Amino acid sequence: MRKLILVFSFYVVLLITSGFSLEISPSLIYQIDTAKYQFTYEFYVKNDIPIDSRITIEIIDFITDGRSYSFDDPDYKYSLKKYVRVADASLNLSVNEQKPIKVVFDVPQNFPGAVGIFALKITQESSSSGKVQLRLNYIVPFFVRFTNVPVYQSVAIRNISVKDLLNEPDEKYGDYGSLITLEIENTGNIAFIPKGNMQISSKVLRTIITEVPIDSFDLVVFPERRTFYSVYIPYSLPSGSIDVLLTGKSYGQEFSISASKELNTSNPLLIIQSQPMIILFTEGTKNTTQSLVLKNLSFYKETLQSSTTENIFSLLPKKVTLYPYRDVSINIKSDIKDFNFTGDKIYLVEFSAESGRNTYNVSPSYVVLRGKVINPSLNATVSSSQASSVLIVQNTGDCILEFNVVYNNQMLNEKPLVIFPNQVINLDFGRVVRANLLKIEYSAYGDQKKYIYDGF
Structure with a gap:
């Protein structure tokens, strides 16, 4: 019996959240609803750095198109920058000390929008022996909804672009799937901050490819501005018309906006994904049947045959028909009854298309037989x-x-x-x-x- 030995290495960037920072509470983005134009709002900052810090606060504009930010736009009529001040623009915090920050609003009654926008740039500096050891900058946006102003919501998708990552690999997203970018225009008087759903479908295949929830500040379209919003999906898209539909609510108002994109796809690979990565059999589970889920990430309909590197497992059904963007389950049972060996025996699950089409499994699955004795x-x-x-x-x-x-x-x-x-x-x-x-x-x-x- 041959054991499959895996000898390889790879490189990963491990993202670290620093254990020390400035704690801003109760939020990092503030949505304030008010019928007043003169009022005070309060939030808190806490020094989590293990030495004393100095905090300075600057009032800035805040506008983004999804690709870049503008922190100084004096002509933007929805900006509250010149109508806001901070009671204490500079303060010192001891270790673990928390203090309130009071933001004072004095907005004219004839402010033109149903929403006003600005941000606070908060700088945290810690020093020792007179030298700055750490400097951190935080941008804290504010969206102020003036509830006495009627809302005019008008949003449209002006353009759709699609990047096939199999043909154009991306450093961030990898070498399979699609990166869809929407250009969305807001001609209303209020920010578009949606919570809802993005549906992507194919007219040619008459099927919904996928649905993506929208429930964050990743997509914000400022009044009288355009935003580019990109979303990654693990699926390759077929030729023909692709429809994108956004539905949900923004500031309590329902929206439904859609647009189409005509694609001419050149992608010969059948792209699949199998899960879980590890299917483990031990002495205690040798008689159990386990399940593997095979998902089609492409637009081809194919019949696949499954096998392992050694013919010691029962895989049922042996052949499965895989429809575009759908998944099927395969049952796996071990034919080995004697686990009187040491360590793990590892076998790759392989898939081949009856048509002869090349297949790319983006997340291979392995069946593992675990001996009675292991040495971690x-x-x-x-x-x-x-x-x-x-x-x-x-x-x-x-x-x-x-x-x-x-x-x-x-x-x-x-x-x-x-x-x-x-x-x-x-x-x-x-x-x-x-x-x-x-x-x-x-x-x-x-x-x-x-x-x-x-x-x-």
Whole structure:
């Protein structure tokens, strides 16, 4: 019986949220509804940096088109910049000290919009021995809705562009799927801040390809402005007319806007995705049937046959018909009854199209047989330059591991990272870190027993 050995490495940028910053509460973006033009609003700042800080506050314009920001636009008629002041534009905060910030509004009665917009630029500086050690800038937007002014909401999609990442790979989004960019114009008197749904469908295939929720400040269209809004979907799009429909509510008013784009697609690959990544059989689960979900990320209808690198598993059905943008389930059962071996035996699940079309599985699945004895083992080192530190992690054991990176008692990754035997993963912190504050929590995949590596 041949065991599939995986020996490879890859590089990951590990995004770290700093454990120390300025805490702004109750929010980082403020939507205020008021019938008054003269009023005071209060929020709080707290110093989370372990040394004293000085806070300065500047009132600025705030406008974005989704690609760039404008912080100084004196002619924008919906700006509140000149009608706002901060009671204390400069203050000192001790460690963990919290103070209120009072924002005073004195807006003229004839202000032209149903909404007024500005932002506060908050700068935090900490110093030691007279030298600035840390300087952080925060932009805190304010959207003030004057409830006594009637709302005129008028929004339209002016253009749609589509980037096929299989033909044009993107550093951020990868090498499959589509990046759809909408150019949206707001000719109303209020900001368009939608909560709702984006539906993408194909007229040729007569099907809904996907639906994407819209429930954040990622999409804001300022009054009398245009915004470019990009959304990534993991699907390749077919030739013909693609329809985009946005529905939902903004400032309590319902909206429904749509537009179409004619595509001429050149993409010969059948792109699929299988989940989960690991299908684990042990002595205790050897008689169970487990399920694998196969999703079609492309616009082709194909019949696929599934197999593994060794003929020791039952996969039912052996052939499945995969429709565009739909998924099917495959049942997997192990034919092996004797688990009296050491470590994990790892087998790739492979798929082939009856038509002979080339297939690209963007997230391969592996069937794993786990022996009665396993030896979880992990080694790690830190390599630092003047600008950054890189954590190099290697699985030196005989089983698949999952691990978390912990720095200064704070977990840095959102979900556990998976590493195969002999695999090496490089994690770039994006800044210099102290090795003595670093540790790795790991376990055999699917096991509850935890191990700690801190030998840096």
